[in-house]
Amino acid sequence: METLNELARARAVEDGRVQGPALSVRDKDYQAGDRIVCLTNDRHAGVRNGTRGVVTSVDPERGTLTLERPDHGQVTIDTRQYDALDRGYALTVHKAQGMTADIAMVVGFGWRQPRVDLYGDVEGHPRHAPLRSGDAA
Numbered sequence: 001m002e003t004l005n006e007l008a009r010a011r012a013v014e015d016g017r018v019q020g021p022a023l024s025v026r027d028k029d030y031q032a033g034d035r036i037v038c039l040t041n042d043r044h045a046g047v048r049n050g051t052r053g054v055v056t057s058v059d060p061e062r063g064t065l066t067l068e069r070p071d072h073g074q075v076t077i078d079t080r081q082y083d084a085l086d087r088g089y090a091l092t093v094h095k096a097q098g099m100t101a102d103i104a105m106v107v108g109f110g111w112r113q114p115r116v117d118l119y120g121d122v123e124g125h126p127r128h129a130p131l132r133s134g135d136a137a
Helices: 002-014 115-122
Strands: 019-025 028-032 035-038 052-059 064-068 074-078 085-087
Touching: 002 085, 019 052, 028 052, 028 085
Parallel strands: none
Antiparallel strands: 019 028, 035 052, 035 085, 052 064, 064 074
């Protein structure tokens, strides 16, 4: 997942969708336009495990970033108090649960991915769920 996220972010930077000052959190830089996911619950930070969103602003001096969630709500995270963040361009099935997307790509590895997971991955998106199979090696 990390490789997919880094490739997607590199493309976003190249296309100008990610720009502005950078804030380094756990050895990763975050900028306005970055897609992120929160990894743990923290009611003081106003986030839950799986909270997703797009960074709308970064203040490196204060160590804060503002995140716009899919419901258009915003939360400002003080990364000195809460640093359980990761890239959110590519997500596991479990992190993406409940998410609506116009286009989704599901990468599976044959017998390793139960059919019930695959059904949940593409449920409700029959026109935009291309399925490919093959050897993952």
